Amino acid sequence: MAFEGLADRLQNTIQRIKGKGKVTEQDVKEMTREVRLALLEADVNFKVVKDFVARVKERAIGQEVMESLTPGQQVIKVVKEELTALMGGEQSKIAVADRPPTIIMMVGLQGAGKTTTTGKLANLLRKKYNRNPMLVAADVYRPAAINQLETLGKQLSMPVFSLGTDRDPVDIANQAIEKAKADHNDYVIIDTAGRLHVDGDLMQELKQIKTDVAPDEIFLVVDAMTGQDAVNVAESFNEQLELTGVILTKLDGDTRGGAALSIKAVTEKPIKFAGMGEKLDELEVFHPERMASRILGMGDVLSLIEKAQDNIDEKRAKELEEKMRSASFTFDDFLEQMSQVRNMGPLEDLLGMLPGANKMKGLKNVQFDEKQISHVEAIIQSMTKKERQDPSVMNASRKKRIAKGSGRTVSEVNRLLKQFDEMKKMMKQMTNMQKGKKGKKGKG
Numbered sequence: 001m002a003f004e005g006l007a008d009r010l011q012n013t014i015q016r017i018k019g020k021g022k023v024t025e026q027d028v029k030e031m032t033r034e035v036r037l038a039l040l041e042a043d044v045n046f047k048v049v050k051d052f053v054a055r056v057k058e059r060a061i062g063q064e065v066m067e068s069l070t071p072g073q074q075v076i077k078v079v080k081e082e083l084t085a086l087m088g089g090e091q092s093k094i095a096v097a098d099r100p101p102t103i104i105m106m107v108g109l110q111g112a113g114k115t116t117t118t119g120k121l122a123n124l125l126r127k128k129y130n131r132n133p134m135l136v137a138a139d140v141y142r143p144a145a146i147n148q149l150e151t152l153g154k155q156l157s158m159p160v161f162s163l164g165t166d167r168d169p170v171d172i173a174n175q176a177i178e179k180a181k182a183d184h185n186d187y188v189i190i191d192t193a194g195r196l197h198v199d200g201d202l203m204q205e206l207k208q209i210k211t212d213v214a215p216d217e218i219f220l221v222v223d224a225m226t227g228q229d230a231v232n233v234a235e236s237f238n239e240q241l242e243l244t245g246v247i248l249t250k251l252d253g254d255t256r257g258g259a260a261l262s263i264k265a266v267t268e269k270p271i272k273f274a275g276m277g278e279k280l281d282e283l284e285v286f287h288p289e290r291m292a293s294r295i296l297g298m299g300d301v302l303s304l305i306e307k308a309q310d311n312i313d314e315k316r317a318k319e320l321e322e323k324m325r326s327a328s329f330t331f332d333d334f335l336e337q338m339s340q341v342r343n344m345g346p347l348e349d350l351l352g353m354l355p356g357a358n359k360m361k362g363l364k365n366v367q368f369d370e371k372q373i374s375h376v377e378a379i380i381q382s383m384t385k386k387e388r389q390d391p392s393v394m395n396a397s398r399k400k401r402i403a404k405g406s407g408r409t410v411s412e413v414n415r416l417l418k419q420f421d422e423m424k425k426m427m428k429q430m431t432n433m434q435k436g437k438k439g440k441k442g443k444g
């Protein structure tokens with residue numbers, strides 16, 4: 001998980017100061033020393049670390065903390081606020097042109113995820129903001145890049161404008177914008193060429209496109225896994241092009257966090273979105289405050305709720321709940337519920353959004369084993385329709401057949417049947433208890 005090392009260290013540090021009724025300068029010194037080490041180890045730019053620590057120290061030994069009734073908690077509040085500020089403070093918005101289309105230019109080095117992110121951004125604009133984007137293939141050096149964008153366009157059922165590889169990218173961009181106006185596409189997202197390294201010719205070409213089409217946004221796509229390199233790349237692109245924002249990809253990997261925590265401070269350009277996986281719906285609006293909260297183990301319940309709202313069909317969820325209460329819940333329902341939760345992403349990530357999850361030592365060892373869940377799914381999928389509806393028909397030969405079909409053992413099948421039975425019993429008890437309570441209230 002991203003930020004894991006940093007999160008662990010920071011949480012240990014703040015845990016020690018949290019409950020203190022009195023915080024001395026010595027306490028603050030010790031804490032800031034630990035914070036400094038944690039940030040350096042997470043590959044945060046050293047100058048950024050220095051300024052950050054100085055700010056935290058100044059505030060932590062200042063009045064707001066020393067004179068408060070809960071100084072330990074005040075110190076943590078300071079750390080959280082400064083972390084949030086470091087990542088850009090307020091969540092930043094995406095531009096909307098006075099007269100459509102709004103033009104977004106995507107720039108970045110090869111392999112950072114620029115083309116994929118172009119598709120993801122278009123998808124997000126449509127899904128979250130109800131927009132109708134057009135994609136533009138302006139990387140004329142790599143036919144593969146054009147094909148890739150066209151494939152993404154097909155997957156998304158979205159128009160992709162391309163003129164092949166022997167036209168000038170500025171021409172392509174201009175014609176695309178005319179076409180977008182005619183077709184009423186309100187966003188035009190231009191996928192420009194990348195190179196392996198920052199290079200003069202590339203910058204020249206990008207500047208030319210910028211001058212000619214006057215984009216409303218210039219987003220740099222950088223790979224979070226590359227740490228300080230990502231920060232250097234951002235600095236170079238920003239000097240040449242005056243970016244309007246950064247999109248950080250591969251935050252789903254185990255990046256230490258250096259790029260996310262340094263880019264805003266170094267370039268003064270906000271991180272607007274974060275790539276959280278390879279799939280087209282795995283791009284998220286970047287919320288500095290929520291990210292700071294996650295790093296400090298305070299959870300990110302807001303994002304969790306949003307994920308649930310995006311992935312769980314509320315009406316179906318109510319129906320399933322009703323079935324659970326009335327004990328008519330079947331293995332098919334169970335399967336459906338598991339898949340809804342799974343749509344929200346890896347369980348480990350979801351747990352990371354709960355406050356204090358990092359601190360629950362037990363949870364770390366439990367390791368919500370995705371494999372285990374696949375096994376359960378395989379077992380249920382090997383049951384016949386009748387067995388799923390009514391497990392009481394289960395006998396030895398049926399269990400053997402299911403075990404064989406799912407590649408699991410009979411004792412695993414037995415365990416699942418038992419768990420399912422216990423779950424139903426428990427639901428029944430809870431429902432009865434609730435009924436009992438209601439009944440009493442009604443009479444009283």
Ligand code: GDP
Binds near residue numbers: 110114117
């Ligand atoms: P480009 O050369 O910059 O256009 O890069 P591509 O869009 O071709 O992406 C390079 C690789 O990174 C592809 O395999 C993508 O699937 C992958 N990728 C892009 N964004 C993400 C992300 O947020 N998370 C993960 N895990 N992979 C990503």
